[in-house]
Amino acid sequence: MDKKPTVAEKVSPLKTVQETPSVLREPVIAPLVTYPIEVVVPEVRQQTPAVGQRATRLDGHLHGLGQTRYIDDLSFPGMLYAKIKRAGVASARIKSIDTKEAEAMQGVMAVVTGKDVPCNSFGPSLKDQPVLAYERVFHAGDGVAAVAAVTEQIAAEALEKIKVDYEVLTPVLDPLESLKLETPGVHAPSANIYQSKIIKKGDIEKGFAASDHIIEGHFRTQMVEHVPLEPHATIAMWDPNGRVTIYSTLGRITLGRADVARTLGIPVSRIRIVATIVGGNFGGKNEITTEPVLALLSKKTGRPVKSVFTRPDEFIASTTRHPLIMDYKTGVTKDGKIQARKIRLVLDGGAYCSWSETTLGKACILSAGPYNIDNLYAEAYVVYTNKTMTGAMRGFGAPQVCFAYESHMDDIAALLNMDPLDIRLINVFSEGSLSPTGQTLQSVAIKESLLQAAKRFGWNGKGSADAGANLLAEENANTNMVRA
Amino acid sequence: MRTFEFFAVKDSHDAVAVLAKHSVSSKVRVIAGGTDLLAELKFSPQSPNVVVDISRAEDLKSITLTDDGLSIGAVVTHSQIMQSPIIREMFPALANAAHVIGAVQTRNLGTLGGNLVTAVPSMDGGPTLMALEAIISIAGPDGRRQVPLNEFFVGPRKTVLKADELLAEIIIPRRNLGKPTHFLKFGLRKGQALALVNAAASFWVDWEKHTFVAPRIALGAVAPKVIRALQAEAYLEGREITPEAMAEAGRIAIGDAKPISDFRASAGYRRNLVGVLTKRALEGAYALAQAKR
Amino acid sequence: MVTVTINVNGEKRTASVPPETTLLRLLRDDFNLTGSKLGCDVGDCGACTVIVDGKAVNSCLMLAAQADGRDVLTIEGLATMDRLHPIQKAFEKYASLQCGFCGPGVIMSAKALLDENPDPTVQEIRDALGGNLCRCTGYVKMIEAIQDAARILRDEPVEINR
Known part of the structure; x- marks a missing residue:
């Protein structure tokens, strides 16, 4: 019984495994195949057996029973509830945070602020986002302090007792202002333009010179929140061995683990993230939000801590879709062939980088549209502003530029007195076309799709003049997506 | 939501008594369907000390024809208005207005009386009643008083209701019964x-x-x-x-x-x-x- | 504290809760019926829909004390041990739910509709789902499933066309 393990015994399992007859290990080893493996790839546009088949969702059964466990449906013995105090000012210097009164409240178990975070910065690309604001507030949704209490209500009341003294600074809100060099940096001394991309193809000056008409268009899109039905939710449990288990609505667990490790200053191996079924992500749950804060509260209290975003939190403190300001200039011949296009995109990046790099790249690459344009110049900039951060959302910038280039195509058709369908058919990509960045495109069926669509909904060469359009005629202001 | 004292009353007299007792020293709010009140309280730091639930008040639940006209009790829900044969017959517009409020779930909870008391300018319950020159019957410590609907509203989210008063009935005057x-x-x-x-x-x-x-x-x-x-x-x-x-x-x-x-x-x-x-x-x-x- | 007794899914249950507790909190936190979800907490999304005395309501907009003595049906009360409710079955068959968070609310709205109206038109189904937001799947498959379930509940032969 009290035989002490020896060093030799400790290494022995490995040895045993090595010596185990291979036949015992067979079930877990893939069958041997000879290389090269023959991969059956269907021909382009060939109907595969998978297409048209019915597939049933494996999780549909539990969903329908209401038995799927989302994060907020879990609870653990002794669990506390956390709430985060939001700054409520767009740009400010934090002079002081007084948490004494909140800490003294009955039922409040712990309070943390930015100074308690071991490494107060994270982000999927630039590490420019604080876990909790420390010294500076960069947007109104920044967390400034967090409370863990025995009930959600006590936590909410404790937030009101926390006094933050701000020196309010002038916020930068307009991305075009932010673009100017003389505008004070949101994250000074860093520049406000934090990413840019330029795509050049051919010679636009030559292209414009060869054009019969040059037309300009200016477009703007608004900020969009993902509004997943399930709000962001996290439960953190710090165990006495210094390991933390985090149940989270996170969609990218591995990335999240790295960010949690960085902010808490502990190795990745000490962090376990359990992600259950996510109740809607759409790109909004791609990065950590309050996970490190909850971990710290759990460490401080020794109890599991849960926090669920309120719907207002979702809007102000999670990522959103980038608003874009898009300037287009296109040269066309009188028969509708595009000769040259010049594009400038300004992305409102909000207070932090988040997934702006990806969005910027995709928006810029796709900004010319699915059209053969020999002479192209597209530039894109993403700038900091003191607003809710913008990040990943379905399409990464593609929907915004699509709104711009397709509206622009309609304007060109109107100028040339052409059918909007025809101008697209003249310019659209075909098999083997080169994308603006030089990629050879395969399986291109845009022309066929356009013709099919036109046939199916009975395209008559004009837009549909619906009676209801009269109501919308006076102003477009209510749609937000306005043509500037 | 902050905590409060809760009273469920069985009729309007009971409600007025509770209001009279508590409105002097505390902030009292009346809840019927709760669709406006709870949404407000959840995100407001201000909170009433006392909440009076009139959703079970028996004398405020009916749609009846009286000598004065058509009386709609304060806790009649939007769904009940949509389905009421007498309202569908006399004032289909009122049923239509009830139908465009919120959605099924909120119409099953929310009341026409509550819609008026909240007094938001965009309310869907208001215009039809205003066009029909409805009269609001208010229950208070001194009994009932009647106020024409166009004098009932004072401004956004403000009505003539005093802290110890309650909207009891909405009356469409007899002269307007069946008015297209x-x-x-x-x-x-x-x-x-x-x-x-x-x-x-x-x-x-x-x-x-x-x-x-x-x-x-x-x-x-x-x-x-x-x-x-x-x-x-x-x-x-x-x-x-x-x-x-x-x-x-x-x-x-x-x-x-x-x-x-x-x-x-x-x-x-x-x-x-x-x-x-x-x-x-x-x-x-x-x-x-x-x-x- | 107020003492609330409700008949939930055919079973009488009692809890003592603070007066500001909503019916949704009572169901989720005190009765451990987590099928009803908190999505917006203000009655916009319908994820918390339950049926109270035969009517679909937002349980986040009803105080627990207001439900005292009433019959409450939640998503947990639809299926029996050996049989799914036809609406649940149809939702599974038509893959009407994707992330599933809106599902319990949608199914309860559909149940309330079919109890009142066994043969609803598409327009009536749309109206009944007007208070249930879905951000993934969309509503077309839900409407198909509800029509299918309605046929089964009416004992009509179901055409399998997909």
Whole structure:
């Protein structure tokens, strides 16, 4: 019984495994195949057996029973509830945070602020986002302090007792202002333009010179929140061995683990993230939000801590879709062939980088549209502003530029007195076309799709003049997506 | 939500007694359907100390014809109004207005009385009742008092109700029973949307002269409270019923409206809607008058 | 504290809760019926829909004390041990739910509708789902499933066309 393990015994399992007859290990080893493996790839546009088949969702059964466990449906013995105090000012210097009164409240178990975070910065690309604001507030949704209490209500009341003294600074809100060099940096001394991309193809000056008409268009899109039905939710449990288990609505667990490790200053191996079924992500749950804060509260209290975003939190403190300001200039011949296009995109990046790099790249690459344009110049900039951060959302910038280039195509058709369908058919990509960045495109069926669509909904060469359009005629202001 | 003391009352007398007892020293709120109140309290740091639940008040639950007219109890839900045979027969506009409020779940909880008490300018319950010159019966410590609906609203989210008073009944006066009325709402979506503008029109027809008699037009979401388009009404009184007259009344009603610009719509867009909706509401009421003739 | 007794899914249950507790919190936190979800907490999304005395309501907009003595049906009360409710079955068959968070609310709205109206038109179904937001799947498959379930509940032969 009290035989002490020896060093030799400790290494022995490995040895045993090595010596185990291979036949015992067979079930877990893939069958041997000879290389090269023959991969059956269907021909382009060939109907595969998978297409048209019915597939049933494996999780549909539990969903329908209401038995799927989302994060907020879990609870653990002794669990506390956390709430985060939001700054409520767009740009400010934090002079002081007084948490004494909140800490003294009955039922409040712990309070943390930015100074308690071991490494107060994270982000999927630039590490420019604080876990909790420390010294500076960069947007109104920044967390400034967090409370863990025995009930959600006590936590909410404790937030009101926390006094933050701000020196309010002038916020930068307009991305075009932010673009100017003389505008004070949101994250000074860093520049406000934090990413840019330029795509050049051919010679636009030559292209414009060869054009019969040059037309300009200016477009703007608004900020969009993902509004997943399930709000962001996290439960953190710090165990006495210094390991933390985090149940989270996170969609990218591995990335999240790295960010949690960085902010808490502990190795990745000490962090376990359990992600259950996510109740809607759409790109909004791609990065950590309050996970490190909850971990710290759990460490401080020794109890599991849960926090669920309120719907207002979702809007102000999670990522959103980038608003874009898009300037287009296109040269066309009188028969509708595009000769040259010049594009400038300004992305409102909000207070932090988040997934702006990806969005910027995709928006810029796709900004010319699915059209053969020999002479192209597209530039894109993403700038900091003191607003809710913008990040990943379905399409990464593609929907915004699509709104711009397709509206622009309609304007060109109107100028040339052409059918909007025809101008697209003249310019659209075909098999083997080169994308603006030089990629050879395969399986291109845009022309066929356009013709099919036109046939199916009975395209008559004009837009549909619906009676209801009269109501919308006076102003477009209510749609937000306005043509500037 | 902050905590509060909770009283469920069995009738309006009971409610008034609780209000009288607590409204002196505490902040008291009345809950019926709760669809407005709870949504407000959840995100408000201010909180009442006492909440009085009237949703079980027996004497406030019915839709009845009395000597005064049609009486709708304060806790009658929007769903009950939609399904009430007497309302569908006499005032289909009222049933239609109830149908465009919120969604099934909120209509099953929310009450017409609550809709009026919340007094948001875009309420869908208001214009039809305003066009029908409804009277509000208020229960208080000294018994009942009656206030015409257009004097009931004071401003956005403000009514003449005192802290110890309760909206008890909504009465559509006898002279207006069966008066052809039409209600229209324009929101950015069909479901779960606040009105950008809503409008109700109501008039009798003198079939011999084919003229408007006692025309009433009410507009929502275009002023700090639901308003009557008095200039448009004056224009129509005694005038021959023609499409042109209805269109002109719409144009005049624009002058009665004082809309603001907000994130839902600009003032100019709302003014345009006033013209269109007023005209269409008049047309709808006329179609109903013809059908009833 | 108020003492609330409700008949939930055919079973009488009692809890003592603070007066500001909503019916949704009572169901989720005190009765451990987590099928009803908190999505917006203000009655816009319908994820918390339950049926109270035969009517679909937002349980986040009803105080627990207001439900005292009433019959409450939640998503957990639809299926029996050996049989799914036809609406649940149809939702599974038509893959009407994707992330599933809106599902319990949608199914309860559909149940309330079919109890009142066994043969609803598409327009009536749309109206009944007007207070239930879905951000993934969309409503078309839900409407198909509800029509299918309605046919089964009416004992009509179901055409399998997909």
